[in-house]
Structure formats: C-alpha cells, structure tokens
Amino acid sequence: MSSSLVVSAPGKVLLAGGYLVLDPAYSGAVVSTSSRFYTVISPGNTGRIVVRSPQFNDATWSYTWSISQTAVLPSILVSHLESLVASKNKFVHLALQKTLSLALEARGPTELGHALGTGLDITIAGDNDFYSQQDQASRDLPTSLASLAKIPPFHPTGVALTDVAKTGLGSSAALITSLVTALLVQTGLIAPDQLASASSRRFAHNVAQFVHCLAQGKVGSGFDVSAAVFGSQLYTRFNPAVLQPLMDDLTDSQSLLSVLAPENRAWDLTVAPFKLPPRTRLLLADIHAGSNTPLLVSKVLKWRSENSAAAHSLWTALDQCNTSLGQTLIRLSELYEQDQHAYIETVRWVSGLQPVQWLANPNMQQAQSTCLEAFYEAHLLTEQIRSKMREMGKLSDVEIEPDQQTRLLDASVAMAGVIGGGVPGAGGFDAVWLLVCEPPEDTPGIPPLARIERLWTSFPGIAPLLAQESNGQGVALEKLEAVPGLQAAIAAAARD
Ligand SMILES: Nc1ncnc2c1ncn2[C@@H]1O[C@H](COP(=O)(O)OP(=O)(O)OP(=O)(O)O)[C@@H](O)[C@H]1O
Numbered sequence: 064m065s066s067s068l069v070v071s072a073p074g075k076v077l078l079a080g081g082y083l084v085l086d087p088a089y090s091g092a093v094v095s096t097s098s099r100f101y102t103v104i105s106p107g108n109t110g111r112i113v114v115r116s117p118q119f120n121d122a123t124w125s126y127t128w129s130i131s132q133t134a135v136l137p138s139i140l141v142s143h144l145e146s147l148v149a150s151k152n153k154f155v156h157l158a159l160q161k162t163l164s165l166a167l168e169a170r171g172p173t174e175l176g177h178a179l180g181t182g183l184d185i186t187i188a189g190d191n192d193f194y195s196q197q198d199q200a201s202r203d204l205p206t207s208l209a210s211l212a213k214i215p216p217f218h219p220t221g222v223a224l225t226d227v228a229k230t231g232l233g234s235s236a237a238l239i240t241s242l243v244t245a246l247l248v249q250t251g252l253i254a255p256d257q258l259a260s261a262s263s264r265r266f267a268h269n270v271a272q273f274v275h276c277l278a279q280g281k282v283g284s285g286f287d288v289s290a291a292v293f294g295s296q297l298y299t300r301f302n303p304a305v306l307q308p309l310m311d312d313l314t315d316s317q318s319l320l321s322v323l324a325p326e327n328r329a330w331d332l333t334v335a336p337f338k339l340p341p342r343t344r345l346l347l348a349d350i351h352a353g354s355n356t357p358l359l360v361s362k363v364l365k366w367r368s369e370n371s372a373a374a375h376s377l378w379t380a381l382d383q384c385n386t387s388l389g390q391t392l393i394r395l396s397e398l399y400e401q402d403q404h405a406y407i408e409t410v411r412w413v414s415g416l417q418p419v420q421w422l423a424n425p426n427m428q429q430a431q432s433t434c435l436e437a438f439y440e441a442h443l444l445t446e447q448i449r450s451k452m453r454e455m456g457k458l459s460d461v462e463i464e465p466d467q468q469t470r471l472l473d474a475s476v477a478m479a480g481v482i483g484g485g486v487p488g489a490g491g492f493d494a495v496w497l498l499v500c501e502p503p504e505d506t507p508g509i510p511p512l513a514r515i516e517r518l519w520t521s522f523p524g525i526a527p528l529l530a531q532e533s534n535g536q537g538v539a540l541e542k543l544e545a546v547p548g549l550q551a552a553i554a555a556a557a558r559d
C-alpha cells in the first residue's frame with residue numbers, strides 16, 4: 064500500500080446550453096467524462112511543495128511557504144521558486160495559495176504545519192483524451208478507438224503545456240477540482256471517507272470554483288467545475304455576487320471560510336440529476352484544433368446586447384429545445400426501467416436504420432413504439448438545437464458550427480443507430496459529440512460505433528476519442544495502484 068493520496072475529477076461535454084448557461088434563467092445539460100485528471104500527493108523531504116506534470120516538457124514548479132503570525136490573523140504566503148526552464152503556472156499557484164490559506168483559517172498554523180510536514184510532492188496527470196492524440200496515433204497506427212487504446216496512459220505529449228492541442232474537455236476545471244480537493248483532504252478540511260457526502264462536495268465545489276474563476280480572471284458560468292465535482296447534471300449557474308468580494312480582495316483581508324463554507328446559501332447553483340440513457344454511448348470526434356472560447360463568448364454576448372429582441376426570441380426557442388432534450392434523455396432511462404425488453408428491442412431496431420426510417424414499423428408493440436418515439440424525439444431535438452446554434456453563429460458572425468463540423472455531423476447523424484450530435488459548449492473547433500446506440504452483441508449487422516469509425520476515416524484530421532460518460536459521480540478518492548499507468552507516470556516524473 065502506498066501512502067499517496069490520489070483524487071480524480073472528470074472532464075465535461077456540454078451537450079446543450081452553450082452560451083445560455085451563462086444566464087441563470089437558462090440551464091445546460093452536461094455530461095462528465097470517463098477521462099479524468101488525477102492529483103497525487105506524497106510526503107516530500109525538500110521543505111518545498113514540488114508540483115510535476117510529467118506529460119509536458121519543462122513542467123515542474125517548486126514553491127516555498129511561510130506562515131506569518133505577526134498580523135491579527137495568521138497568513139500563509141506560497142512563493143514560486145523561479146527556474147530557468149519552467150514558466151509560471153498561475154492555476155496551480157493559486158490553487159496552492161488559496162486552499163492553504165483556507166486551511167490556515169479553518170484549522171490554525173499547527174495543524175497546517177503538520178499537513179505540510181517537510182514538504183509535498185504533487186503529481187498532476189490528465190487522461191490522454193484531454194489532448195489531441197492524432198500526432199501520437201498517426202506515427203504507426205491508424206486513428207481508431209483500438210489504436211488509441213494502445214497508447215500508454217498519461218502519455219507524454221512531447222511539448223510544453225502552452226503548445227499542446229487541447230480537445231475542449233475542460234482540462235483546467237478538472238485539474239483545479241482534483242488539485243484543490245486533494246489539498247482539502249491533505250489539510251484535514253475534508254475527511255477522506257466523507258468525500259462523497261453532499262456537504263464535502265459542496266465545499267470542494269465552492270473552493271474549486273473560486274480558484275478557477277480567480278485563475279481565469281472572471282466568474283464564468285462554472286458548469287465545468289460543477290461537472291468535475293458532481294458528475295453529469297442539468298446545471299443552472301450561481302449568482303456571481305457570491306464570489307465578488309473575494310475576486311475584488313487584492314489585499315487578502317477577507318475571510319475565505321465565510322464565503323466558501325458549504326453552509327453558505329448564497330451559492331445558489333442548481334445541480335439536477337442527469338445521465339445518458341442505457342445502451343447509448345457518447346462518442347467524441349477530435350478535430351485536432353481547439354476553440355478560443357473567451358473570444359467566441361465575447362462576440363456572442365456583444366451580439367446579444369446589441370440585438371436584445373432577436374436574441375431573446377432565439378434564446379427562448381433554444382432553451383425550449385435544450386430543456387426538452389434533457390427531459391427526453393431522462394425519459395429514455397425511465398422507459399428502460401419500466402420495460403427493459405421493449406427498450407432493448409427498440410435499440411436493436413434503431414441500430415440498423417437511419418433515423419428517417421425509425422418510425423416506419425406499423426407492427427410495433429405499444430411499449431416499443433413509446434421507446435421509439437422518445438429516441439426519435441431526441442434525434443429531432445438535437446437537429447433543432449444544431450440549426451438554432453448555426454443561426455446564432457450566423458447572426459453574431461461566430462463560427463459556432465463551422466462548415467467542416469456541419470459536414471461531419473450531417474454525415475454522422477444520418478447513419479443507422481446515431482441518435483444525434485452537435486458542437487459542445489461554445490462550439491468552434493473543440494471535439495464534437497455524438498450519441499450512438501449500443502445494441503447487444505448478438506444483434507445482426509455492423510454496430511453503429513464501428514460504422515461511425517469507418518465513416519470518420521474519410522474525414523481527414525478527424526479521429527475518435529476514447530472518452531465515454533463517467534460511471535463515477537464526479538470528484539473521487541482513488542487508490543494509486545488501481546489507476547492503470549499512474550504509478551509509472553509518477554515514477555517518470557520523479558526521474559526528471
Ligand atoms: N496537465 C496540466 N498540468 C498543469 N497545469 C495544467 C495542466 N493542464 C492545464 N493546466 C493549467 O490550466 C491552464 C489551461 O487552462 P485553459 O482555461 O486554457 O484550459 P481549458 O479551457 O480548461 O481547456 P480545455 O480545452 O481542455 O477545455 C494552463 O495554463 C495551466 O495553468
């Protein structure tokens with residue numbers, strides 16, 4: 064058994080609700096992914112906090128800390144030790160500074176001193192899917208799910224963090240959530256066996272959300288941190304006023320605990336249950352590019368403020384489709400619970416036909432046709448959402464669904480067994496999503512997943528990602544030995 068503490072947090076795909084989720088009047092349907100970020104904390108002996116990110120070149124950051132007791136309240140200063148190679152990492156530095164300040168406030172200098180001991184060695188590792196693997200995969204393997212699975216876990220990208228091609232799964236939110244939560248456990252603010260409790264999760268959420276907003280320099284919608292903490296959900300944002308005093312506090316004079324404590328009801332986000340229906344699979348297509356989300360958001364919001372009437376009616380219509388899609392997907396899970404046989408037979412039927420043919424079976428029994436209608440409804444809604452997102456892109460002069468993605472999605476959603484798809488979140492050049500039926504193995508014909516993989520080989524620069532919906536419920540404590548490749552990644556980091 065190792066003495067390392069390991070905390071993981073998932074990435075996200077915002078299926079519906081991009082842009083609208085910035086406004087608390089609307090909500091978004093977000094799926095958390097099986098691709099996760101892992102933070103591993105081990106005791107160190109250098110008197111420093113050393114953070115390593117072994118997938119990147121020159122990615123070791125060293126910090127010292129000093130606790131001052133001269134002021135009315137004790138304070139801690141975490142300082143980055145300049146190095147010739149590594150640039151600063153604002154996200155990591157703020158996670159350390161703010162979480163340790165909170166621990167000092169809540170537990171006092173003696174307890175914090177024990178938790179930091181003679182230093183900490185921290186390793187950060189993200190699943191390969193957070194970064195485009197096309198350069199790796201194309202070396203000697205075709206870009207297929209099987210070839211991706213052969214790339215070792217936490218594979219070095221061969222580049223610096225600033226130069227990597229991201230896929231849009233929310234690396235910074237997953238990283239901050241796993242790092243902040245690991246530090247909360249290390250400092251005794253969350254008991255390891257309590258991490259699954261509602262109160263601990265709210266605490267982890269509030270701290271991670273604060274650090275992420277501070278690192279980004281603004282209070283965003285926060286759906287990505289919420290998904291990293293709570294898992295798949297229907298998300299309605301919190302009022303940014305809760306964080307404003309801390310965001311504006313340049314002298315660190317505010318109490319962190321009073322704002323970030325789980326009891327603070329000013330955190331008014333809504334996290335409603337949501338998951339993908341049984342026997343369906345989320346499939347992502349890496350475009351090998353990545354979006355500049357802040358630029359897309361600023362242009363869309365400018366259009367919204369200058370065209371408020373048109374924007375209001377488009378957003379109202381989009382919201383109706385987004386909400387209905389969330390409800391229809393939830394209803395499919397309910398239909399499965401009510402009659403598994405009818406549901407699975409419907410999945411078999413749908414898997415062999417293009418969506419336009421799904422309803423063409425007059426002899427279907429009632430339970431099956433109810434399932435079928437729900438699948439078809441989900442298909443129509445995803446297409447309506449795409450069309451409205453394209454319209455918003457045209458009106459605001461933003462490439463929300465660029466032509467290249469339109470061609471890929473049109474071809475993909477016309478295939479047998481594909482329920483629907485779209486550009487996630489802000490759209491642009493992040494990995495696009497599809498929802499594909501997974502019939503039982505004895506179903507005749509080519510499974511929808513294999514069909515899509517074959518289709519995508521005719522689209523240059525497009526490759527699948529391994530990510531599926533996460534089985535776990537958001538942020539989680541892990542056993543080092545149980546995460547394939549993680550021990551090797553730490554050993555590699557220590558050798559550098
Ligand atoms: N593996 C990592 N190790 C250390 N720091 C990381 C790592 N991944 C991300 N970061 C931090 O997060 C910052 C990237 O944040 P940014 O907001 O650009 O990503 P993002 O928008 O969440 O990415 P994505 O495209 O995955 O959604 C980096 O500058 C770095 O500070």
Ligand SMILES: C[C@@](O)(CCOP(=O)(O)O)CC(=O)O
Pocket residue numbers: 076077080081082083084085231283284285286354356360487488489490493
């Ligand atoms: C456009 C926006 O609503 C979604 C951005 O989502 P993504 O990071 O592109 O998945 C912005 C936000 O919610 O922070």
